[in-house]
Amino acid sequence: MKKKALAFSSWVDRGMFWITPLMLVLGLVFSKPFLPWVPAIPYLFAYITFVMGVGCGREHLRQVFARPMPIVLTLVLSHLVAPLAAFGIGSVLFGASSAYTVGLVLFTIIPLGVSSVLWIELSGGSLALGLAMVLLDSALSPIVVPGLIQLFFGAELTFDTLHLMRDLLLMVVVPTALGVIIYERSGGKFKQKAGPVLLPISKIFFMLVIVLNAAGIAPYAYELRGDLAAVIPSVLFLVAFGYVLGYCAPLLLKRRTPELAVTISFAAGMRNNSLGLVLALGYFSPQAAVPVVLAILVQQPLATLHQLLLRKFKPYPSKESLHS
Template sequence: MRKRALAFSSWVDRGMFWITPLMLVMGLIFSKPFLPFVPAIPYLFAYITFVMGVGCGREHLKHVFARPMPIILTLALSHLVAPLAAFALGSVLFGAHSPYTVGLVLFTIIPLGVSSVLWIELSGGSLALGLAMVLLDSALSPIVVPGLIQLFFGTALSFDTLGLMRDLLLMVVVPTALGVVIYERSGGTFKQKAGPILLPISKVFFMLVILLNAAGIAPYAYELRGDLVSVIPAVLLLVAFGYVLGYYAPLLLRQRTPELSITVSFAAGMRNNSLGLVLALGYFSPQAAVPVVLAILVQQPLATLHQFVLRKFKPYPLKESLHS
C-alpha cells in the first residue's frame, strides 16, 4: 500500500505537463457541476499547505529571514520591474489608457500566488523561502495594490482587506504554522512516516484546485471570448517574462543556487489571480478583467512547461521529501 501510494504521488509529479491542461479544459467545459464546489478551494489549499508545512521547521524559516535579499529581489521583480514591463507592453499594443493595459498591470501588482509554493515544492525549490515570500507579500498587499494602481492610473482603490487576510490565514498561515509545529514535535520525521497517506491526497487536491479554479472563471471566459484573441499574445509574453526574469535575476546575488533560481522563478511568474479578477470586475471595466482571466488560463500550463524545461535542460532532482 505504501509503495502504491508513493508511486501515485510520483506519477502525478511526472505527469503535471499533461494533467494541468487536462484539469483546466475539464473545468472550463464542464464548469456547471463543479461551480458549487468552488468555495472549497481555500480548504483544499489549506490541506496542501499543511502537507508542505510538515516538511519545514523553524530553522528553515529563520535561515530564510536571516538572508532577506532573495525576498527583496523577488518582490522588486514582481511589483516594480513586471508592472513597468506590463505598462510598456500594454501602451505599445493597446494604448496607455486602454482597459487591457490596466488588466496587464493589475496582474503584475496583485500578491504572489499561493499556488507558486506548490510548484516550488514539486520542482525542488526552497519551500521555506517560497512560503516566506507569499506570506510577506500577501501581508503587504493592502498597501502595495492600491498604491501602485494609484501610481499608474490615478485611481483610488480599496478592497476587502479583512476578507483577503482571512483567506490567507486559512490557506497559508494557520496550516503552515500547524505543519511547522508538527515538524518540530516529530523531529522532522512526521512527513516521512505519514507520506503514503498525506502525499497522494495532496496531489488529488492539487488537481481539484486547478479544475475548480477553471470552473470558477468559465463564465467570465465565455462572456469575454470575443476579446481573448487580441490579448492572448500579450498575456503569454508577460507571464513567460515573469518566469524567465525570476530564473535569471538571482545571478545578481552571491548566494545564487539552482534551488534559489527555481524558487524565485515560480514566485515571480505566478499571482493571486482570484483577487485580480475580483478587483478587475469590481473597480474597472469588464475588458480589464480579460488579461486577468487569460493569466489564470495560461499561468498553470506555463508553470508546467517551465518545470518541464527545468527537468529537461537543467536536471535538478526533486526533493527527496516528495517521494519518501
C-alpha cells in the same frame, strides 16, 4: 498500499505537463457541476499548504530570513519591473488608459500565487523561501496593490482588507504554522511517516483546485471570448517574462544555486489570480478582467513547461562551485 500511494504521488508529479491543461479543460467544459464546489478552494489550498508545512521547521525559516536579499529581489522584480513592462506593453498596444492595460498591470501587482509553493516543492526548490515570500507579499498586498494602481493610473483602489486577510490566514498562515509546529514536535519525522496518506490526497486536491478555478472563470471566459485574441500574446509574454526574470534574478546575487533559481523563477512567474479576478470585476470594467482570466488559463500550463525546461536544462551553478 504505501508503495502504491507514493507511486501515485510520483506519477502526478511527473505528469504535471499534461495533467494541468487537462484539468483546466475539464473545468472549463464541464463547469456547471463543479461551480457549487468553488467555495471549497480555500480549504483545499489549506490542506495542501499544511502538507508542505509539515516539511518545514523553524530552523528553515530562520535561515531564509537570515539572507533576505532573494526575497527583496523577487518582490522588486514582481511588483516593479513586471508592472513597468505590463504598462509599457499595454500602452503601446491598447493605450495607457485602456481597460486592457489596467488588467495587464493588475496581474503583475497582485500577490505572489500560493500555487507557486506547490511547483517550488515539486521542482526541488526551497519550500521555506517560497512560503516566506508568499506570506510576506500577501501581508503587504493591502498597501502594494492600491498604491501601485494609483501610481500607474491615478485612481484609488479600496477593497475588503479583512476578507482578504481572512482568506490568506486560512490558506497560508494557519496551515503553515500548524505544519511547522507538527514538524518541530515530531522532530521532522511526521511527514516521513504520514507521507503515504498525506501526499496522494494533496495531489488530488491540487488537481481539484485547478478544475474548480477553471470552472469558476468559465462564465467570464465565454462572455469575453471575442476579446481574447487581442490580449493573448501580451499575457503570454508577461507570464513567461515573470518566469524568465525569476530565473535570471539570482545572477545578481553572490550566492546563486539551482535551488534558488527554481524558487525565485516560480515565485516571480505566478500570481494570486483569483484575487486579481475579484478586483478586476469589482473595481474596473469587464475588459480589465480579460488579462487576468487569460493569465489563469496560461499560468499553470506555462508552469509545467517551465518545470520541464528546468529538468532538461539544469540551472546555473553557484559562484562558489565555479571556483571550487
